[in-house]
Every structure is written in structure tokens, then in C-alpha cells.
Amino acid sequence: MESIQAIKQRFGIIGNDPGLNRAIEKAIQVAPTDISVLVTGESGVGKESIPKIIHQLSHRKHGKYIAVNCGAIPEGTIDSELFGHEKGAFTGATQTRNGYFEVADGGTIFLDEVGELPLTTQVRLLRVLENGEFIKVGSSKVQKTNVRIVAATNVNMFEAIKKDKFREDLYYRLSTVEIHLPPLRERKEDIHLLFRKFASDFALKYKMPTVKLTDDAVNMLLKYRWNGNIRQLRNVAEQISVLEQNRTISPDTLRSYLPDAGSNLPAVVNQTKSESDFSNEREILYKVLFDMKSDLNDLKKLTMELMKSGNTSEVAKDNESLIQKIYGENENETTVEDLEVLSIPEKHEPQPIEQEPQEDKYHFAEDVEEEETLSLQDKELELIKKSLERHNGKRKLAAQELGISERTLYRKIKQYDL
Numbered sequence: 001m002e003s004i005q006a007i008k009q010r011f012g013i014i015g016n017d018p019g020l021n022r023a024i025e026k027a028i029q030v031a032p033t034d035i036s037v038l039v040t041g042e043s044g045v046g047k048e049s050i051p052k053i054i055h056q057l058s059h060r061k062h063g064k065y066i067a068v069n070c071g072a073i074p075e076g077t078i079d080s081e082l083f084g085h086e087k088g089a090f091t092g093a094t095q096t097r098n099g100y101f102e103v104a105d106g107g108t109i110f111l112d113e114v115g116e117l118p119l120t121t122q123v124r125l126l127r128v129l130e131n132g133e134f135i136k137v138g139s140s141k142v143q144k145t146n147v148r149i150v151a152a153t154n155v156n157m158f159e160a161i162k163k164d165k166f167r168e169d170l171y172y173r174l175s176t177v178e179i180h181l182p183p184l185r186e187r188k189e190d191i192h193l194l195f196r197k198f199a200s201d202f203a204l205k206y207k208m209p210t211v212k213l214t215d216d217a218v219n220m221l222l223k224y225r226w227n228g229n230i231r232q233l234r235n236v237a238e239q240i241s242v243l244e245q246n247r248t249i250s251p252d253t254l255r256s257y258l259p260d261a262g263s264n265l266p267a268v269v270n271q272t273k274s275e276s277d278f279s280n281e282r283e284i285l286y287k288v289l290f291d292m293k294s295d296l297n298d299l300k301k302l303t304m305e306l307m308k309s310g311n312t313s314e315v316a317k318d319n320e321s322l323i324q325k326i327y328g329e330n331e332n333e334t335t336v337e338d339l340e341v342l343s344i345p346e347k348h349e350p351q352p353i354e355q356e357p358q359e360d361k362y363h364f365a366e367d368v369e370e371e372e373t374l375s376l377q378d379k380e381l382e383l384i385k386k387s388l389e390r391h392n393g394k395r396k397l398a399a400q401e402l403g404i405s406e407r408t409l410y411r412k413i414k415q416y417d418l
Contacts, residue, residue, distance in 0.1 A: 002028065002057070011049055014197050015190035019182035023050065026179050031057035036129060038114075038174045039152040041181035044229030050179055051110035051150040060148060063107030066100050071113035078121050080137050089138020101134055101145045108148045114174065115155030115166055122167045125149075129173040149174070184226040184233060192218055194230060198237035209247045211240050216251045224258050381416050384409070388418070 004024050007013070013024070030037055031054045039047045048067065055065045073081050080089075084099030100109055111117075117125065128134050129149060133142050151174045160166035184191060195213070203210040213221060226232055236257050240249060383402065391397040399409040412418075 004028070007053060011053060013046070013049055014194050015187055016193075017182060017187040017190050019180075020187065020190070023179050023181050024053065026177065027053045028057060030054065030177050032059065034148050036148070036174050036176045037150045038171075038176075038178045039150065039181065040157075040178060041152075041154065042183045042229055043154045044231035045181040045183055046230050047152040047154075047181055048110070048112065050181070051108065051152070054150055055108040055110075055148075058108070058148065060107050064104045065108050065110070066104045067110040067112060068100055069112045071116035075118045078118065079124065082121065083124060083134045083136055085137035086139045089136075093138065096136075099134075099136065101128060101147055102143065104147050105145045106147070108150060111149060111151040113153060113155075114151035115153040115157060115160055117166075119165075119167065122170050126167065126170045126173060129170070184229040185224075188222055191222055191226070191233065194233055195221060195237055198234050199241055202238050202241035206242060208241070211237075211244060211247050211249055213249045213254065214251070217249050217254045220251050220254055220258075380412070384412055384416070385418065 002010070004021055007024055007028060008015075013020070027037075027050050037050070037054060039050045041047050051067070052065070055061060068082070070078065079085075080093075080097065080099065082099050082101055084097050084102055085093050087093055087096045111125075124134060128145065128147075132144050132146060134145060135142055155166075157166060157171050157175075161168045161171060184194075192213070199211050228235070239257055240254075244253065246253070384398070387398040387401050388395070391401070395409050395413070396406050399406040402409065404412075
């Protein structure tokens with residue numbers, strides 16, 4: 001078995017961080033087996049090196065090694081890419097095509113960004129992991145394959161499972177052994193070492209002197225968060241190597257290549273908090289909608305009572321708590337006036353003027369013969385006209401004299417087109 005240092009030299013891995021060494025050690029140990037491996041870590045930490053180590057140290061090293069970026073393949077074609085398709089399986093399928101699992105039979109498939117796989121593809125992949133079987137798109141024939149699957153993701157898999165974006169059974173199939181690569185900001189001692197290696201490589205590539213950092217610039221390099229990890233560090237080293245005439249790099253020069261170099265704010269948004277906030281807002285919205293629905297039902301109930309009874313005072317008394325819920329904490333008199341607007345008189349049976357007991361200026365017989373209905377309507381119209389003329393069209397004074405509310409009077413004026 002090769003040593004960790006020999007593996008680093010063979011695959012061009014730079015660094016002595018304990019977390020990095022432990023990841024390489026696990027890769028060496030699982031390589032001779034056919035155990036499925038899940039490599040986790042942030043984007044840019046170099047996850048693609050682990051599958052290469054596993055493949056080259058396994059008995060499959062003479063078989064094919066295929067790396068598939070699951071996030072880069074459209075959802076509509078990924079099944080065809082992985083499992084193949086038959087001629088005529090879909091529009092544009094002019095001939096039969098072998099998928100990666102068929103081509104890599106006897107070798108290793110590296111599924112990068114496996115967390116981006118559609119749920120339908122996850123079901124197919126689970127079957128391959130369980131018994132090595134797959135079916136081409138558009139076919140009914142079951143085929144066998146003997147491949148080793150190494151997957152990698154920068155997604156929090158437990159969060160993805162909780163949101164039903166990733167199958168829990170597939171996760172446990174893939175992560176028989178999980179290898180985690182630490183982010184660059186946790187590998188402080190490796191940062192300057194990596195920068196020097198990149199600077200040396202680019203100096204050789206572009207045929208120019210190697211750039212060097214001052215001590216203060218090195219300290220700035222170590223304190224920076226490196227959200228893009230090794231990939232970002234490599235890009236910064238390349239930019240400086242190409243653009244800077246002065247090959248000794250000061251902190252001011254380095255700062256111009258580091259976005260938000262003076263900020264110590266966390267670079268990763270707390271997704272859990274934002275999801276929680278959204279969930280709370282959604283619950284509040286649901287509650288408002290349910291309350292509105294309840295109020296609407298209460299309003300329907302009250303309207304039906306008015307239509308059946310027509311006696312607003314009695315309905316108001318019997319439904320006092322309900323009225324206050326709908327219209328707020330108003331006075332009883334105002335609430336009754338509101339209800340009078342909602343009352344719906346029959347077309348052939350006009351309602352008499354509503355009167356307050358203490359101001360019984362005009363008295364009508366309680367029992368009115370059916371044939372007197374029209375004369376009652378005429379009398380009501382005449383009284384309203386006289387009262388308005390007496391008070392020079394002032395509705396408030398006229399309503400007080402008639403013993404009804406101003407709103408009811410306004411409704412009567414519209415009813416009789418005065």
C-alpha cells in the first residue's frame with residue numbers, strides 16, 4: 001500500500017493538513033473494495049482527486065473511469081446519458097445509444113454534484129446500486145452492469161432529504177463510506193504553500209519570474225475566508241502572475257485581487273434561518289386567510305338572518321357578539337344602522353319607517369291590510385318629502401325628525417329617486 005505522501009506526489013496534491021491527510025488515508029483504505037463512496041465538501045476543495053485515487057488503487061484501474069457532472073446535464077437528457085436509449089425512444093433519438101453505465105462496465109463512474117440529480121433518475125440509480133441492473137430509455141430489457149460508483153456533492157444532504165429533493169435510501173446507499181474534504185480556510189498552514197506552488201507553475205507556463213508575497217501579504221492571505229477554496233486561490237495566483245509587473249506583492253496589491261478582503265462577515269447565508277422566516281410568514285398568511293374565510297361565513301349567516309327576519313333591532317340584539325366581531329367595537333346604534341343597509345326588503349312589500357321608541361312622532365297601525373300596502377308606501381314617500389322640505393334638504397335633521405338613521409334615510413331617498 002502506497003503512503004499518503006507518495007499518493008500526494010502522484011496525484012499532485014499539496015498540503016499537510018490533518019483533515020486532508022485523513023481523507024486521503026480513507027481513500028487508500030477503501031480503494032481495494034467495491035464499496036460506494038460519497039465525497040463531501042464545499043465547491044472548489046478538490047473533491048475530484050479522491051475518485052481518481054480510489055480508481056487507480058483499485059482492481060478496476062485498467063477499466064474505464066468516467067466522470068459525470070450531474071448538475072451540467074439537462075434533466076430531460078440525463079437518463080439517456082447515464083443509461084442510454086433505444087432508437088425512436090424520443091424525438092431526436094435516431095439511433096441506439098449506450099449510456100455511461102454500459103460503457104464503464106468493469107470500471108468506475110464518478111458522479112459529481114450528485115445532489116442535483118432529478119428524483120426520477122435517483123430511482124434508476126438506486127436500482128443500479130442495489131443489484132447492478134438498469135433499463136435503457138425506451139426499452140423493456142433489463143441489462144446488468146458491474147461498475148463502482150463514487151459520488152461527490154457540496155450540498156447539505158440532510159437538508160436536501162428533509163426538503164424531499166434527495167431520496168434518503170439513495171443517500172445511505174451512496175455513503176457507505178463518506179470522505180470529507182475540509183475547506184481551505186480550515187487549512188491555514190496549506191494556504192501559502194498552495195499559493196507558492198501555483199505561482200511557480202504559472203511562472204513556468206508564462207515564462208516570467210515567480211511572484212512572491214511580503215510577510216504582511218502572507219498574513220492577509222491566511223486571514224482571508226477563501227469562499228471559492230483552492231479554485232479561487234489558483235485564480236488569484238494566476239491573475240497576479242500575469243498582471244503585476246512588480247514581482248514582489250504587497251498587501252495593498254493583494255487586496256485588489258481579494259473581494260471583500262476587509263470583511264469578516266460570514267460568506268455563507270444561513271439557509272435554515274431564511275427558510276424558517278419564510279415558513280413563519282406563510283403561516284401568518286394562512287391564518288389571515290382562514291380568519292377572512294371565517295368572517296365571511298359569519299357575514300353570510302348574519303345576512304341570512306336579516307333576510308328571514310327583517311327586524312334589524314332584534315337581529316342586532318341576538319347577534320351582538322357576532323356583529324362586534326365583523327364590524328369592530330362600535331356602538332350598538334351604529335351597528336344597527338349598518339345592519340339596516342344590509343336588510344333586503346321584498347319588492348312587493350316595502351318596509352315601514354324604523355322608529356325609536358322615545359321619538360314616536362308618527363304612528364302607523366301594526367296590522368295593515370294587504371290592499372293598503374301601496375298607500376303606505378305613498379305615505380312614507382310623502383313624509384320623507386315634507387321632512388326634507390321643512391329642513392331645507394338637510395338629511396341629518398330630517399332623519400332625526402322621522403326617527404330613523406341618516407343612512408336609512410339616504411337609502412330611502414335612493415329607493416324613491418328623490
